[in-house]
Amino acid sequence: MYPTLSCSLHSSNCHISPVKGGPNETIALSQQELxxxxxxxLWRSIIASSLEQTLFPYCKYIRVLDLQDLRYLLEDAKFRGNISRNFFSGKLSRFYIVLDPPASKVGSKPVPRAARLNVTSITDAVGEVVTPHTHMLEQISGDVLPTALPRWITRLPRLRSLDLWDGRSLAEENLQELIAKHCPNFDTFSLYMWPGEGQDHRFSTFISGLRPQSLHYFExxxxxxxxxxxxxxxxxxxxSLKSIKLSLRSEALPQLAxxxxxxxxxxxxxxxxxxxxDLHKIHNDxxxxxxxxxxxxSNLQDFSLKNFVGAADIGTPILVEHSIRLRQLCLDSYMVKDNQTFHAALIQQPLLEVLSLKGEADGVGFDDNEILLQSVGQLKELRVLELRGVSDYFSNEHIIGLAEQLKKLEDLYISGYGITDIVWDPLAELKNLRNIVINAWTAFTMDGLLEFIEKLRPSNQGIVISIYNADPDSLLSEEQQALVREVLATKVGGRLEYTPWRDPEVSEFEGESDE
Known part of the structure; x- marks a missing residue:
């Protein structure tokens, strides 16, 4: 993504949208409203510039028009009262489009409800007035009406990317021809969803209608x-495709061939x-x-299988293929005890910088843990290591072994059992460590944490330490947690997250009432 100019209209001068994705609840209400x-x-300024109502032609320099961000703004609970009135004042009153509110009744008398903004119509109207002036526009994002894109495409010779919320935006049958004709740089397509049935044919028609070998990114x-x-x-x-990211139904998995x-x-x-x-067992061909x-x-560097039954069966031959040199590997939904071959094959990818494994450790034996530990320990270039579930039976010695071998780690997520303060000394030697999550039955002490913090370097600035499922019999008191947080913030501007283990059979409210 480009850095974000105010209103999520991207340019070189930028701030990340505080509205996009919802408000930050840690900010005071008055500050949120501000x-x-x-x-x-800022959004008003962009729109007004397209109406020639500003001294500076802001819209001429827009590279990304994020209409989803405008939708977030219009739907925000704090976009009301004076903020809303000022936004739709003057020349922008034409964009004040509301839904017909259903009338409610008090007794026998109808009482009109407050008008609700027709956000879809407003964002469409904004796009209609802005796009004739955005000659540098490279990307459109958001929920776009099917009738809008055919109108806008012809105005945008530099368009490279469509990031759409709903596939119904592609409903116009000649859209791909318009893109091929008017947007010679178009190479990126992203879609969130496409509800309904029978979309496969329309999708294929759209893709085939683009210039051959022009797409680089498809998601x-x-x-x-x-x-x-x-x-x-x-x-x-x-x-031409460099990046493919697909979510499919299980019934469509054989089509990956x-x-x-x-x-x-x-x-x-x-x-x-x-x-x-499970492709291996059900559709072996x-x-x-x-x-x-x-x-x-042979150019594959970043490989991820999510929620694939038998993911390790697919991953293993990739790991041992000599022409492939992965830098990032993410697999989940597999059983540790059944996949020693997969874990042993990890050693064949020495350039890995990110490794994320998530699975079930039930029934693992000594050899299962040792093979996983030995293979991961040989991946000396690792910056990010996430072992979720697969390391549930790791002990202090396993964590110490990883810390002593993986000196470039910046981000570590690991599970385990019976973890104590003796892991902190080797972890303190990781000079680039910025984030550590220990989701395990732990018995850490205040002194152990303080000694770890004392050994941190300036290169650990901003480190976040997250301890989940701490042993209820050896919990840090609130006062001890406060002291650790204070020392950590003072030393390297870091943060501590500390959560005790809770019995999954007992609700949080029951636990509190028993105290």
Whole structure:
């Protein structure tokens, strides 16, 4: 993403939108209202400039028009009263579009309810007046009406990217031809969802209608009914696609074999939204074809399988393929005890900088833990290591071993049991450590934490220490936690998060009432 100019209209002068994604509840209410007021003024300035109502033509320098951010602003609870009235005053009164409010009754008399903004119509109207003046615009983001894109595309010769909330924005059948004709730099497409049935054909038509070998980035983050036709169409961009991120239903997983022409990919993230199909066991022919395709992706650097049953079966042949040198690997939903071969194969990827493994450790034995520990310990370039669930039976010695071998770690998430203060000394030697999460049955002491903090360096500035599931019999008192937090903040500007273990069978309220 580009850095964000006020109103999430991106340029070189920027601030991250305080509205996007919802308000920050840690900020005082009065401060939140001030932030929203300033943000509304900035959006108003952009819109007013397109109406030639400002001295400076702000809209001419917009590179990203994030209409989703405008939607967040208009729907924010603090966008009301004077803030709303000022926003829609003067020339911007034309954008004050409301839904017809249903009347309520008091007795037999109808009482009109307060008008609600028609946010969809407002954002469409804003896009309509802004886009004729945004000749430098490279990206449109948000929930866009199907009729809008055909109008706007012809005005945007520099458009590179569409980041759409809803696939229904692609409903116009000639949209892909308009993009191919008017947007020679278009190379990025992202979609959140596409509700309904029968979207596979429309999606494939859109992809095939773009200039061949022009897409570089293709991402679908939720259910868009991707199937055989879409996968085949992506082959039209097989030598240009650098990043593919897909969320699919389990029934569509065998169609991944049809992506065999997409061998230039560097980033590949795949998610099974249902988590019910084991390709290896149920569709073995498709499984073998998928593996053959992946082994031919010699440029692959970032590989992620989310919610895939049998993820390790797919991952193992990739790890041992000599032509592939991964820098990032993320797998979840697998059993540790059944996958010694997968863990042993990790050692074949010495350039890994990010490793995230999430799975079940039930039934693991000594050898399972040792193979995982030995392989991960050889990955000397690791900056980020996340072991979620797979390390549930790690002890002090396992954590110490990792800390002593992985000197470049910046971010560590690990589980385990019976973890005590003896892990802090080797962890303190990690001079680049900025974030550590220990989600384990722990018995840390105040003195142990203070000694760790004392050994931190300036390079650990801003470190966040998160301790979850602390042993209830050896908890730090509130006063001890406060002291640790104070010392940590003073030493390196760090933060401590500390949470005791709670019996999952006992509600938080029951636990409090028993005290």
């Amino acid at each position: 932030i929203v007021q300033k943000w509304s003024i 679908v983050f939720s259910d868009a009914h991707i199937g055989a036709e879409t996968c085949l169409a992506l082959n039209d961009h097989g030598q 049809l992506l065999k022409g997409c061998t230039a990919v560097e980033t590949l993230h795949l998610e099974d939204m249902d988590g019910t199909a 498709a499984f073998l074809e998928v593996v053959d395709w992946l082994k031919n992706c």
